[in-house]
Amino acid sequence: MRRESAETGGAAGDPPAATTPARRAEERDGLVQRRDDVALPDTPAAYRRDVEKLEVELLMEGIFRQYGFDFRSYAYSSLKRRLWKRIQAEGLATVSQLQDRVLHDPAMMEKLLLDLSINVTAMYRDPSFYAAFRAEVVPLLRTYPFIRIWHAGCSTGEEVYSMAILLKEVGLYDRSRIYATDINEVVLQRARAGIFPLDKMQEYTLNYLRAGGTESFSQYYTAMYDGARFDPALTRNVVFSQHNLVTDGSFAEFNVIVCRNVMIYFDRELQNRVHQLFYDSLVNFGILGLGSKESMRFTAYEDRYEALNTKEKIFRRLS
Numbered sequence: 001m002r003r004e005s006a007e008t009g010g011a012a013g014d015p016p017a018a019t020t021p022a023r024r025a026e027e028r029d030g031l032v033q034r035r036d037d038v039a040l041p042d043t044p045a046a047y048r049r050d051v052e053k054l055e056v057e058l059l060m061e062g063i064f065r066q067y068g069f070d071f072r073s074y075a076y077s078s079l080k081r082r083l084w085k086r087i088q089a090e091g092l093a094t095v096s097q098l099q100d101r102v103l104h105d106p107a108m109m110e111k112l113l114l115d116l117s118i119n120v121t122a123m124y125r126d127p128s129f130y131a132a133f134r135a136e137v138v139p140l141l142r143t144y145p146f147i148r149i150w151h152a153g154c155s156t157g158e159e160v161y162s163m164a165i166l167l168k169e170v171g172l173y174d175r176s177r178i179y180a181t182d183i184n185e186v187v188l189q190r191a192r193a194g195i196f197p198l199d200k201m202q203e204y205t206l207n208y209l210r211a212g213g214t215e216s217f218s219q220y221y222t223a224m225y226d227g228a229r230f231d232p233a234l235t236r237n238v239v240f241s242q243h244n245l246v247t248d249g250s251f252a253e254f255n256v257i258v259c260r261n262v263m264i265y266f267d268r269e270l271q272n273r274v275h276q277l278f279y280d281s282l283v284n285f286g287i288l289g290l291g292s293k294e295s296m297r298f299t300a301y302e303d304r305y306e307a308l309n310t311k312e313k314i315f316r317r318l319s
Helices: 021-029 044-067 076-089 095-104 106-116 127-141 158-169 185-193 198-210 268-281
Strands: 147-152 176-182 195-197 221-224 227-230 238-242 254-259 282-290 305-309 314-317
Touching: 044 076, 044 095, 044 106, 076 095, 076 106, 095 106, 106 185, 127 158, 127 198, 127 254, 127 282, 127 305, 127 314, 147 158, 158 176, 158 198, 158 238, 176 185, 185 238, 195 198, 198 221, 198 227, 254 268, 268 282
Parallel strands: 147 176, 147 254, 176 238, 254 282
Antiparallel strands: 195 227, 221 227, 282 314, 305 314
């Protein structure tokens, strides 16, 4: 007696019937549905680009789930460039190989976090910003009995020390508290130490003078071997703390928020989320300072600020 195969419709034991591409498609349609909006790339190069983008997205999702750091909305071109820096340093060949290392080795995650964090900084970076802050923001701060300043994305702390010196010279440091935050605990440890390369002091002295400094810059640090250790008194009113702009919320109400050249690495959606965080964290008529390459234009909060200094990207929150 012949038995019909449930899978082939032929006799049990018969070899499978030959299939054409159309037949295979028909059979597949009953088992697996393919998304209609996915088109296969038409060249090998395009295919590789698509695969790489998928690998990056999977790695970012894995990092978020495993470690809690959310880089999923960072600008893709910047993200890819930093990932390949680590891939090449480790002698790997693909993003997927890096993912395997990162998800199974927390030490590798620490290395990658340093790569992904934005650690480009300098004392009095963009001196004209600090000159404008001294001239246009300080008179407003004098009206407050106590001043809270948030340095978001402070990196290794050079700009935090710059602000502390500025406040000291204008007589506001003793009634100020600076909250300096970054996603990366390693760079925060460097910031707390307050030791910066000695060979940078000539550059930093010029920046200080261009920013309107009124004293001798060398009085704020002590040279030691190849480092310059800044006066610990400058951090008496500074709190260094880990904070993730992407996933963490507001933790206080501030008179000033400084976040310079961080959001340029975020996509538009994430920029708006961070702007909401800053807006909600500022007092009425509080001050927001952005980086030279950043802008309030085309953000969801553009009409909620007035520009105090358009060139230097200093804005005041409207009530």
